[in-house]
Amino acid sequence: MIGLPIMKWIWGPGIIPLGLTVGVLLQATAVFLTLRDSWGWQRTVATAVVIALLTLFVEWLGSTTGFPFGRYRYTDLMQPQIAHVPVLIPFAWFMMLPAAWAVTRQIQAQLPGKWATHRGLYLLLAGLAFTAWDLFLDPQMVAWGLWVWHEPGGYFGIPWVNYVGWWGTAVLLTALIQPQNLPTKPLLIIYTITWFLETFGLLFFWGLPGPALVGGVVMGLFVWLGWRAELSKK
Secondary structure (H helix, E strand, O other): OOHHHHHHHHHOHHHHHHHHHHHHHHHHHHHHHHHHHHHOHHHHHHHHHHHHHHHHHHHHHHHHHOOOOOOEEEOOOOOOEEOOEEOHHHHHHHHHHHHHHHHHHHHHOOOOHHHHOOHHHHHHHHHHHHHHHHHHHHHHHHHOOOEEEOOOEOEOEEOHHHHHHHHHHHHHHHHHHOOOOOOHHHHHHHHHHHHHHHHHHHHHOOOOHHHHHHHHHHHHHHHHHHHHHHHHOO
C-alpha cells in the first residue's frame, strides 16, 4: 500500500492492478499465517475456503443480478477472472474479515453484562467493522476503473445499497464460521495499519479527500475502541 503511489509515479497508472494484487496477496498471507498460529492449518484453510467460495458466489450474483450490492460490473483490468469476477476479490474479503472479527471481539468484551457475549450483537458489529473498510475501498476502486456502477449512488458515486450488501454478506460469513479464540492483537494491528494507510493514501496521494475523511472517522472509531479495549487489559 505504501509502494503503490511510488509504482504509479515510476511506471504509470497501468501498474495499479499488479501493485494492488501484490498488496492484497501479502496482506491475505499475513492474516492466514496469523490465524494458523492460533488455529492450526486445518481450521485456517477451511475458513479461507469458506470465505473464498461464498464471496466468489456473492460477487458473481451481485455483478450478474444486482443483488445484494446493486447493479455493477467488473472491468477487464483485474485478471484472472472467474465468471467475470476477479480471482483477487475473495482474497480481499479474507484479508480484512478476520481483522474485523478481532476488533469486534475486543470491543464487545468491554460491554456490561450479557452484551459482552451476545451473539446477535457480535454479528451486527462484526459486519459494521468490516463494512467500514468499504467506505474507502469502493470509491477508490471505481476511481481506478476496476469496477463500474450502472446507477451511481449517493456516497461519492457508490449506491447506499452496496453497503447493506457488504454488511449482510459479512454477517452471514461470520455466522457460518463462528470465529473463536482469535489472535486479537495481531489482527487488530492489521486492521489499524489498513485504516491508517487508506486514510493517508486517499487523502494525500489518490485525490479522494471525501472518502478519506469519512472512512477515516468511521473505521477509526473501531480502531480507537479496539485499542482502548486492548490496553484496558493491562
